[in-house]
Amino acid sequence: MNEKAYFLRSGIMELWHDKTLDDFTQDRKVLKIIKNYLRPEKLAEAKKEGVGFYLHGKNGTGKTLLLNTAFKEILKIYKVRIISFQTLVTNFANGWYDQDKRSEYVQMMQSTDFLGIDEIGKQHKQKESELAITVLDTVLRYRVQRKKPLWCTSNVTAEEMEGLYGKDIASMLAECCLPLEVAGEDMRIVVNKKNRRRFLDYE
Numbered sequence: 001m002n003e004k005a006y007f008l009r010s011g012i013m014e015l016w017h018d019k020t021l022d023d024f025t026q027d028r029k030v031l032k033i034i035k036n037y038l039r040p041e042k043l044a045e046a047k048k049e050g051v052g053f054y055l056h057g058k059n060g061t062g063k064t065l066l067l068n069t070a071f072k073e074i075l076k077i078y079k080v081r082i083i084s085f086q087t088l089v090t091n092f093a094n095g096w097y098d099q100d101k102r103s104e105y106v107q108m109m110q111s112t113d114f115l116g117i118d119e120i121g122k123q124h125k126q127k128e129s130e131l132a133i134t135v136l137d138t139v140l141r142y143r144v145q146r147k148k149p150l151w152c153t154s155n156v157t158a159e160e161m162e163g164l165y166g167k168d169i170a171s172m173l174a175e176c177c178l179p180l181e182v183a184g185e186d187m188r189i190v191v192n193k194k195n196r197r198r199f200l201d202y203e
């Protein structure tokens with residue numbers, strides 16, 4: 001399988017194929033922590049102990065960029081999978097009726113060494129739906145009990161998590177993911193300004 005196909009099968013989309021960790025230019029402290037975690041001996045430790053990160057911060061600070069570029073490094077050694085929370089919830093719901101979808105979902109949960117769930121709590125800032133809570137509870141329980149690392153990204157802080165998802169989930173998340181705030185400005189605005197200059201300003 002070529003590299004591109006392998007990235008896609010691991011849930012790493014085209015946008016991230018040419019990017020590396022060094023494209024992340026904002027929060028130097030966060031970058032240092034992640035690079036340290038990715039050192040082979042640390043990574044082996046993280047895998048054995050089931051330790052991941054909970055990357056949180058405002059829109060466009062580079063959380064999804066960090067998740068994808070870090071997982072591109074991890075997949076050189078271990079099996080990784082990134083999935084958006086929205087897709088995870090949809091697949092889970094479809095799996096109730098569809099045997100193939102269900103086994104695909106279970107397979108992903110069991111065989112993935114490092115699982116990344118992108119954008120938890122994006123849709124519902126008020127209160128999460130019962131289904132979303134059930135899905136997150138199932139995934140977290142599975143990963144925590146088998147000491148399998150999980151990375152998450154979210155705009156919700158670790159403290160707000162309890163109000164949105166309840167005590168059980170907040171405490172399981174705290175058990176398996178180290179909270180890491182990704183500070184900085186909204187890079188989408190910066191990228192957008194650059195594109196405006198490139199494509200809209202002409203002589």
Ligand SMILES: Nc1ncnc2c1ncn2[C@@H]1O[C@H](COP(=O)(O)OP(=O)(O)OP(=O)(O)O)[C@@H](O)[C@H]1O
Pocket residue numbers: 023024025026027057058059060061062063064065066119153154155187188191
């Ligand atoms: N620190 C950075 N340096 C350079 N480019 C960046 C940086 N952070 C983000 N970008 C670029 O800005 C865009 C948005 O980044 P990304 O999707 O990672 O943000 P996010 O934190 O996940 O946002 P959200 O909370 O809305 O999901 C992407 O195109 C990404 O490549």
Ligand SMILES: [Mg+2]
Pocket residue numbers: 063064065118119153
């Ligand atoms: Mg994101």
